[in-house]
Amino acid sequence: IGEMPLDLQAKLLRVLETGEFLKVGDSKPTKVNVRIIAATNRNLQQEVEEGHFREDLFYRIAVFQISLPPLRERVIDIEELAIFFLRTFTNKTNKKINKISKNYLEALKQHSWKGNIRELKNVIERSVILTGTTELEEDSLPLELQRLGTLDNREKTLSAFELASVEKVHIQKVLNYTNGNKTETSKLLNIALTTLYRKIDEYHIK
Structure with a gap:
């Protein structure tokens, strides 16, 4: 919701305040009774101060807030998420991959994950596509994730x-x-x- 333009913010606020909206081509408002669940990776309070987000809408939607730390601060969750995505994509591709190597997991845990869970999901999907065995190995990772020069006592990249x-x-x-x-x-x-x-x-x- 943090990327929503100000004009759309005004329209959303109006729906929340009146409980109705006007469909395109209709002359009679439609009544609604909804609960808004919104997500953002921006600091909305700062956005309000800078004039990029409406203060009245902010207080309308900020009744109950849940702060989710970025993936890089939840290293303990990476293995479980990787296993979940592995199962998802092996089912999708009908591949029989049922293991994740220790080196692969260590590489995942050392990455900064600027794209958070979405980036992790894409990495696992890529590895499943490229893997021809029953185990995800580090060489199926994008090169920027591979710990070149540290695996198997290798001293050269x-x-x-x-x-x-x-x-x-x-x-x-x-x-x-x-x-x-x-x-x-x-x-x-x-x-x-x-x-x-x-x-x-x-x-x-x-």
């Missing part, structure tokens, strides 16, 4: 050529999974669509 090879394989697998849908592929890979097209051209992916 992948060369640029190796990184490119891994990236090409990942992109090809996700494209196969989405049946060539480049928009969906870019979302799963968490890259811009223009970047995906550039990579496809760069790696000569068909």
Whole structure:
């Protein structure tokens, strides 16, 4: 709700105050009896002070507030969430993946998760797509999550050529999974669509 424009905020406030709204094309108001459950990642009190959010609407919806800490502050929840998403996507893809490796979990726990649970969900879905065994391993993670140089006592990172090879394989697998849908592929890979097209051209992916 924190991204709602001021004009829409005024309309929502009017519905909450009057208990009715006017449908497009109707001349008679429709009565409603609803409870609003809203979510935001913004500080609404600060938004009010800066004039980006209506003060009267804020006090209308802020009767009962629940503050949910970001995922990076709830490391203890990451394993349970990862298992939940693993089950969700293995059921969706009919894959028989029933384990998550220790290294994989450690990599998840060390990540900052700026995208919170949505980012974690996308990462697990990507790993399920790329995994051909019964266990999620760290090499199925995006490169920025992999703890290069720390696993199995490795003291060197992948060369640029190796990184490119891994990236090409990942992109090809996700494209196969989405049946060539480049928009969906870019979302799963968490890259811009223009970047995906550039990579496809760069790696000569068909």
